[in-house]
Amino acid sequence: MKPSPRNLITHLRSLSHSGLLLGASLLVPANQRAEWRREWRGELWHVQQSCAPGGACGWQDERAMAAFCLGAFQDALCIRRSNFENKPFFAQSSGTPGRCLLALLTMLAAAYALALWLPGVAAERGLWPRKVSPNLVFIERATSHSLSAPSITPRQFRSWEGRRQKYFDAFAFFSVSAEQVASPSTGLHRKANTALNVARASANLFTLLGLSVHLTNPLLPDAMPEIVLSERTWKTQFAADPHIAGTIVRFVDRSARVAGVAPDGSLALPGRVDAWEFPPSAGQLDPPFGYVVAHLTDEGKAEMWANRVAINASQPDGTEDDLLGIAIEEWRPSPINLYLFAVLLGLLALPAITTVSLGESSLDSQQTSWWRKLVRWSFFSTKIGLLFPIIYFVSFDLAYGDRSLGREGAIYIQLISTFSLCLFGMRWVLKDQRQRCPVCVRTVCHPAHVGQASWTFLDWNGTEMVCMGGHTMLHVPSLPTSWFGSQRWLYLDTSWQFLFAGSTRPIP
């Protein structure tokens, strides 16, 4: 028998609701889970009967049923929280500054540990001390877009290299292409018939970039080309063979000898490169287009503006070509600079999503002592002091944890994650500080909503929260008015003590 569409929809709906309840039940402590599920299942049955008596229902009813099921998560969380609070340690430390700082410290330790453990982050971290010379630039056609594609011909490169230049004293060329590895040779661990992204480069590329990689072969004209494998390729394609040096790798049209392994990301050049090949002579560089790295003389450096320099070069055929030199530093900004830039942006955007006030005004004239103020401000500063390293390491973990994203992707992820974490992290810091009792610095709790703006036009409406130590009550207006624009503290006198006697938690 073929199921009707209505039955199918009813079945799917029932499944999704059960799935939601099942998911929420996982938040409930195990010893209460069965009863909790039983109650919610029973209630859900009645909700379904009410919203969809015959199985069919409209969009509004569907939404009502889904909203009902989603409420189960709040209930489950409430039970879980309640269980934690019943434990002596959690009951005593709930909302205390120490617990907040402990949580932040734990997050910092976890983010740092992750940075140490993730290989991509470790590789990137290994590059931090290495400074790229500010005199190094990529040269591309002025019409190209941020090195997205190579634009310089080997002929142009040879022409510039062969002439004395006023603004440049060294050039290096490379181009990346996918090369099929024809057959395994002595590299026994290597997977057969794989393609590698090979960058064919002039012999001075590593020297120009300041890398101390020495090729064993003297690069004689008739010698076999040498290749330097990336660390990733060495590990994945050659099983991290420690005796890889000297191995012959055969491509379809040539062979090359492995000279060594370069750490991942150490070059950070455009394009994903698995190996760098160095033909014995620049004349053997024959791709249609490639990238050129050039070293500026002091005169050339003086011509730079905003990390760029406009170049007008004569072509071998006598025509003129408009080129652009882009500082490698700009193309490959340091993670620290990216972090600082994103943090600055986040701080500038902060007033757009929250008030930067700490809301310390009070309903009466009572003021806290200087000592209390010092403690409060020290706590605030410590939170910020822990937040920024957390943002730094978390954004780094996100950006460089997955090496398949490539450098450009990592830069965007680091920028966006740092900005978002800074924005919302600072928002949390300010909100948390606003809800801390000025006397004991514990979080106020048990929010009670009083009045509704639409019902009590000129009367007080807002949320009241109370300090567990019985020091203060916080009044937060729902709608800021001219007479009650921001939150205010009410310092509770001794007449309120009866509320807190013998109990650390007032009734809801």
Add this chain to the structure above:
Amino acid sequence: MARDPKPTDQKLSHTAAMILQALDAGFVYGFSIMEMTGLPSGTVYPAMRRLERDALIRSQWERQSIADAEQRPPRKYYKLTAAGKSTLESSRKRYPLLERLIPSEEARTV
């Protein structure tokens, strides 16, 4: 675990007072309280847990035989305790509109 009943003059949030009033008015399970008060499930059930924890209400499972006879799952009913009734009386003084919003069972049957 239920705690000792609290003095009756303690403050209740508006939501908790509404739930107590709804229970007193004869709406004795979660969904009926939701329908009566217009509060979402994510507010009603956690509030009822807290009220039960503070011994202002108590819960009881319906007998399985009744549920089986009606071919539906059994449900959990809630009831005000003595402390809950006293606290509700105090809350009515603080929220005078409470009774007009949810009339009690006696008032509705008159």
